[in-house]
Amino acid sequence: MKRSVLKFGGSSVSDFSKIKDLADYLKSRINKNEQLIVVVSAMGKTTDDLLTSVSHLTANPNDKDLAMLLNTGEQQTISFLSLALNDLDVRTKPLTGYQAGIETRGHHLKSKISSIESDFLENLFESNDLLIVAGFQGFNEVGELTTLGRGGSDTTAVALAAALNCTCEIYTDVTGVFSTDPRIYSNAKRWEMISFEEMMEMSALGAGVLETRSVELANNHNIPIYLGKTLSDEKGTWIVPNDQMLERKAVTGVALDKEMAHVTITYPLDSKTFLTDLFYKLEGAEINIDMISQIQNQEGLQLSFTVKESEEKDLNYLFDVLRESYTNLYVKIETTYCKLSVIGAGMRDMTGVASKIFKTLLTSDIPFYQVTTSEISVSYVVDENYGEKAARLLCEAFDL
Amino acid sequence: MKRSVLKFGGSSVSDFSKIKDLADYLKSRINKNEQLIVVVSAMGKTTDDLLTSVSHLTANPNDKDLAMLLNTGEQQTISFLSLALNDLDVRTKPLTGYQAGIETRGHHLKSKISSIESDFLENLFESNDLLIVAGFQGFNEVGELTTLGRGGSDTTAVALAAALNCTCEIYTDVTGVFSTDPRIYSNAKRWEMISFEEMMEMSALGAGVLETRSVELANNHNIPIYLGKTLSDEKGTWIVPNDQMLERKAVTGVALDKEMAHVTITYPLDSKTFLTDLFYKLEGAEINIDMISQIQNQEGLQLSFTVKESEEKDLNYLFDVLRESYTNLYVKIETTYCKLSVIGAGMRDMTGVASKIFKTLLTSDIPFYQVTTSEISVSYVVDENYGEKAARLLCEAFDL
Numbered sequence: 045m046k047r048s049v050l051k052f053g054g055s056s057v058s059d060f061s062k063i064k065d066l067a068d069y070l071k072s073r074i075n076k077n078e079q080l081i082v083v084v085s086a087m088g089k090t091t092d093d094l095l096t097s098v099s100h101l102t103a104n105p106n107d108k109d110l111a112m113l114l115n116t117g118e119q120q121t122i123s124f125l126s127l128a129l130n131d132l133d134v135r136t137k138p139l140t141g142y143q144a145g146i147e148t149r150g151h152h153l154k155s156k157i158s159s160i161e162s163d164f165l166e167n168l169f170e171s172n173d174l175l176i177v178a179g180f181q182g183f184n185e186v187g188e189l190t191t192l193g194r195g196g197s198d199t200t201a202v203a204l205a206a207a208l209n210c211t212c213e214i215y216t217d218v219t220g221v222f223s224t225d226p227r228i229y230s231n232a233k234r235w236e237m238i239s240f241e242e243m244m245e246m247s248a249l250g251a252g253v254l255e256t257r258s259v260e261l262a263n264n265h266n267i268p269i270y271l272g273k274t275l276s277d278e279k280g281t282w283i284v285p286n287d288q289m290l291e292r293k294a295v296t297g298v299a300l301d302k303e304m305a306h307v308t309i310t311y312p313l314d315s316k317t318f319l320t321d322l323f324y325k326l327e328g329a330e331i332n333i334d335m336i337s338q339i340q341n342q343e344g345l346q347l348s349f350t351v352k353e354s355e356e357k358d359l360n361y362l363f364d365v366l367r368e369s370y371t372n373l374y375v376k377i378e379t380t381y382c383k384l385s386v387i388g389a390g391m392r393d394m395t396g397v398a399s400k401i402f403k404t405l406l407t408s409d410i411p412f413y414q415v416t417t418s419e420i421s422v423s424y425v426v427d428e429n430y431g432e433k434a435a436r437l438l439c440e441a442f443d444l
Numbered sequence: 445m446k447r448s449v450l451k452f453g454g455s456s457v458s459d460f461s462k463i464k465d466l467a468d469y470l471k472s473r474i475n476k477n478e479q480l481i482v483v484v485s486a487m488g489k490t491t492d493d494l495l496t497s498v499s500h501l502t503a504n505p506n507d508k509d510l511a512m513l514l515n516t517g518e519q520q521t522i523s524f525l526s527l528a529l530n531d532l533d534v535r536t537k538p539l540t541g542y543q544a545g546i547e548t549r550g551h552h553l554k555s556k557i558s559s560i561e562s563d564f565l566e567n568l569f570e571s572n573d574l575l576i577v578a579g580f581q582g583f584n585e586v587g588e589l590t591t592l593g594r595g596g597s598d599t600t601a602v603a604l605a606a607a608l609n610c611t612c613e614i615y616t617d618v619t620g621v622f623s624t625d626p627r628i629y630s631n632a633k634r635w636e637m638i639s640f641e642e643m644m645e646m647s648a649l650g651a652g653v654l655e656t657r658s659v660e661l662a663n664n665h666n667i668p669i670y671l672g673k674t675l676s677d678e679k680g681t682w683i684v685p686n687d688q689m690l691e692r693k694a695v696t697g698v699a700l701d702k703e704m705a706h707v708t709i710t711y712p713l714d715s716k717t718f719l720t721d722l723f724y725k726l727e728g729a730e731i732n733i734d735m736i737s738q739i740q741n742q743e744g745l746q747l748s749f750t751v752k753e754s755e756e757k758d759l760n761y762l763f764d765v766l767r768e769s770y771t772n773l774y775v776k777i778e779t780t781y782c783k784l785s786v787i788g789a790g791m792r793d794m795t796g797v798a799s800k801i802f803k804t805l806l807t808s809d810i811p812f813y814q815v816t817t818s819e820i821s822v823s824y825v826v827d828e829n830y831g832e833k834a835a836r837l838l839c840e841a842f843d844l
Binding site: 060064102104106109123124128140189 | 502
């Protein structure tokens with residue numbers, strides 16, 4: 045009996061008619077004698093609405109209570125979907141993160157899944173056709189409700205697929221993975237198949253389709269993921285283990301990340317402890333940094349890195365704290381830049397990619413402020429208003 | 445250190461400004477060095493809104509999913525209240541019914557509390573100033589979420605007070621217990637103190653202030669209950685053990701219950717099994733019946749009883765089933781009647797009460813269709829449109 049985890053995001057369940065359509069679709073899958081675990085997010089804008097409500101009560105909401113509040117969003121969706129499926133005589137078992145045994149650790153709003161009770165879930169199939177699990181949520185070691193943070197529902201889905209050892213289908217409003225954002229480059233190609241490695245780079249570099257952590261998780265457990273459009277016949281993209289990829293192109297995609305901030309810190313040469321303190325505090329605040337590079341000039345040591353633009357507030361606070369111990373610290377946070385990345389697992393064994401990129405940018409007078417390279421990608425920090433143009437030029441240059 | 449359970453209904457937390465005011469009030473109590481357990485219901489009309497949403501998905505919602513859905517209402521309130529209190533630097537612990545260890549059994553939407561983990565709650569006071577518990581909800585033996593049905597939040601509050609052995613304050617939008625509904629008789633008196641026994645009769649007979657089961661629970665555990673108006677200085681009513689009542693009047697109240705249906709069943713003389721079957725089925729459907737009386741006439745045996753008007757649908761279904769085995773069954777369900785009751789623990793040792801009631805009704809030509817008496821009350825079934833007039837006349841007659 046074929047078993048799959050299916051995940052549907054907030055836009056796929058944003059109103060009751062969509063929930064009914066989804067129920068019809070799921071029943072049609074059940075009728076094909078499939079065993080399904082369905083993961084759903086909160087309906088449409090529910091989460092945002094709840095956060096707005098909170099602003100009427102406090103300017104500094106605590107994470108514990110927020111997590112408990114946000115949990116109600118997905119709990120409502122699983123109840124509604126279950127009611128709709130019961131109306132079609134499908135035997136369902138709706139489960140909150142807690143009930144599904146999704147244990148988490150860490151920060152209440154950015155928790156990581158530590159374990160899932162797979163045996164318990166296995167047994168539920170004896171008396172149910174379909175399990176419905178609330179995405180994005182879990183509970184911690186002291187029984188408090190938690191949320192998994194950005195892209196959390198995808199993580200729930202992949203983690204369940206790993207625990208129940210089956211494939212995972214993630215449905216959104218985009219049709220799979222493209223060489224670059226079709227809104228930027230209309231001729232962008234959709235890939236039928238892409239490797240975890242490439243997808244991880246794409247995600248990490250800001251191709252929004254899927255959060256890095258979900259792809260990493262799938263990669264670690266070798267869980268193939270299908271990315272498709274909700275209730276659509278259009279073909280999507282399969283993300284598969286690297287060894288399942290046959291011939292690979294040098295370059296598979298161009299990613300553009302506008303939601304990033306570029307940080308430049310100048311600090312005195314003699315300060316031995318600064319970097320340790322900085323990275324310790326960044327870790328404590330769970331701020332991921334990226335594209336690190338350091339140079340030395342007459343003013344002192346200069347460190348540059350990029351972070352998610354959303355971290356700016358936390359970052360400013362962090363530097364205020366640091367300044368108490370490091371008075372002569374110069375910090376510049378620039379949010380008008382964007383990160384442009386060229387990805388391709390083929391890069392490593394094919395030459396000329398880097399030079400081609402440089403040539404493309406230089407010939408069209410697009411300045412860049414920082415460059416970092418990985419095994420299978422090259423990233424540039426450029427002005428936000430040059431970003432889309434540069435992305436288009438590179439897609440043309442690499443025939444994507 | 446004084447400890448109390450405080451319960452606030454949906455109308456007391458119907459918007460964010462009310463929640464902030466409540467938070468201020470609770471802080472003032474904390475500052476008096478009190479230890480509080482606060483029980484709250486879903487905000488305003490949340491529960492009704494959720495039920496309306498369900499109607500878009502199915503005409504026959506299943507109880508299990510409904511209970512899970514409704515649970516989100518109180519979960520949101522405890523989160524919001526906790527956020528508001530944290531903003532005032534009060535250390536709170538919000539708990540869903542499950543987290544508070546409120547175990548229930550029975551029908552998902554009409555569950556009864558079977559146990560509460562009082563030790564667990566006790567310990568929470570070591571690191572918290574105040575506990576916030578979601579009213580109306582719990583979890584069953586297989587870990588499914590349940591609701592306690594009508595007046596469920598009051599039951600939660602009283603059960604917690606019993607488990608933690610402290611008094612219970614229940615706040616609504618009415619100022620305590622009156623001799624009769626002030627909307628019916630403007631001169632109605634508010635009692636400063638009333639016995640459990642009398643309150644139970646008042647509730648059972650439809651004086652809506654507090655559900656019978658809550659009063660019974662308080663009575664069984666000797667937990668004094670204060671009934672007061674939310675955030676008001678007006679004095680409320682203490683409901684206390686019977687022996688704590690000093691002198692008692694013959695009659696303390698007149699209750700009017702319009703939400704009742706009067707059922708008359710005529711069935712063949714020879715049917716031995718009918719009553720057993722009937723009561724067995726009523727129990728199965730958890731329909732409480734009241735004011736039972738039976739007479740015999742030429743058509744056969746005639747049984748009359750009253751039920752909550754809300755049970756009419758279930759009742760009709762039940763009789764359809766019965767008709768399959770009892771073809772010549774005649775059933776009449778009358779919803780245009782109401783139940784008028786006169787209550788007073790003093791009745792039993794004072795004479796003339798019944799006769800006074802009869803005289804009052806007869807002299808003003810108010811017909812009644814059924815009469816039942818208990819130790820401390822007399823109830824009449826009269827036409828709904830005579831109800832209020834009769835209530836007023838009786839209040840005047842007994843100087844209430």
